[in-house]
Amino acid sequence: MALHIEDITKFYGTNQVLDQVNLSMQDGEFIALLGPSGSGKTSLLRIIAGLQFADGGRLSFDGEDITGVDARLRRFGMVFQSYALFEHMSVVDNVAFGLKMRPRANRPNKGEISDRVRKLLDMAEISELGERFPSQLSGGQRQRVALTRALAIEPRLLLLDEPFSALDTKVRKGLRGALRDLQKKVGIGAILVTHDQEEAFEIADRIAIMADGKIQQFDTPNNLLRSPATPFVSEFLEGMGSYHAAGAGI
Numbered sequence: 278m279a280l281h282i283e284d285i286t287k288f289y290g291t292n293q294v295l296d297q298v299n300l301s302m303q304d305g306e307f308i309a310l311l312g313p314s315g316s317g318k319t320s321l322l323r324i325i326a327g328l329q330f331a332d333g334g335r336l337s338f339d340g341e342d343i344t345g346v347d348a349r350l351r352r353f354g355m356v357f358q359s360y361a362l363f364e365h366m367s368v369v370d371n372v373a374f375g376l377k378m379r380p381r382a383n384r385p386n387k388g389e390i391s392d393r394v395r396k397l398l399d400m401a402e403i404s405e406l407g408e409r410f411p412s413q414l415s416g417g418q419r420q421r422v423a424l425t426r427a428l429a430i431e432p433r434l435l436l437l438d439e440p441f442s443a444l445d446t447k448v449r450k451g452l453r454g455a456l457r458d459l460q461k462k463v464g465i466g467a468i469l470v471t472h473d474q475e476e477a478f479e480i481a482d483r484i485a486i487m488a489d490g491k492i493q494q495f496d497t498p499n500n501l502l503r504s505p506a507t508p509f510v511s512e513f514l515e516g517m518g519s520y521h522a523a524g525a526g527i
């Protein structure tokens with residue numbers, strides 16, 4: 278079991294936003310946290326990232342308790358909606374940044390960094406953009422670079438918070454396949470926060486439906502549609518039945 282989340286609870290003041298959340302994901306699995314606004318998706322992802330700490334419960338990764346471990350030491354890659362690239366650096370330098378910043382003892386040499394960056398750009402199908410600066414990229418290309426940059430440090434897990442929500446529908450759809458392909462090629466687990474049902478259903482192996490700080494159901498797209506566990510899930514996914522019937526890959 279790669280990531281194991283046990284009884285995670287979080288309050289902001291007296292407002293409880295996560296209520297004993299439990300979830301376990303397998304190595305290399307792609308999961309989505311899907312739910313309406315305010316259901317606690319981002320709070321849970323930030324706790325997994327180590328950017329915030331829970332008030333109760335435990336997190337472990339590959340058997341190691343990481344509940345109190347600093348974000349930088351978790352070695353998780355992150356991509357957010359507003360992920361800022363370094364505007365004064367080329368795409369190649371942006372992607373190489375995390376490797377160049379490593380302590381000397383475990384920093385690859387220049388040739389190795391350059392090889393790794395080229396290989397990643399190739400996998401993300403943005404090799405031709407290597408010498409460009411962020412201002413010379415479209416929104417979709419910027420997010421591909423952000424994704425590639427997050428993967429360059431060889432993270433143990435990839436965390437994505439609405440990475441495509443600022444992009445228009447057509448670009449978003451194109452990026453879903455790219456994200457999924459890249460994640461499978463690299464072979465690491467990923468957690469995607471989204472409120473876009475179609476996005477979750479197209480990308481994820483399993484989806485955790487969240488409402489009111491709780492996971493209502495955690496299952497494969499097919500099972501969620503076939504046997505919704507609660508009236509909330511059934512109502513929330515209303516409309517996805519036709520998506521299923523259209524044979525949209527699930």
Ligand SMILES: Nc1ncnc2c1ncn2[C@@H]1O[C@H](COP(=O)(O)OP(=O)(O)OP(=O)(O)O)[C@@H](O)[C@H]1O
Nearest residue numbers: 289292294312313314315316317318319320321472
């Ligand atoms: N720093 C904070 N201080 C106080 N309350 C917060 C804070 N961050 C989030 N909240 C509240 O916690 C609840 C859950 O927020 P969270 O961002 O986790 O939900 P979400 O499901 O990701 O929502 P969205 O889809 O709108 O981003 C909301 O009611 C929100 O207003």
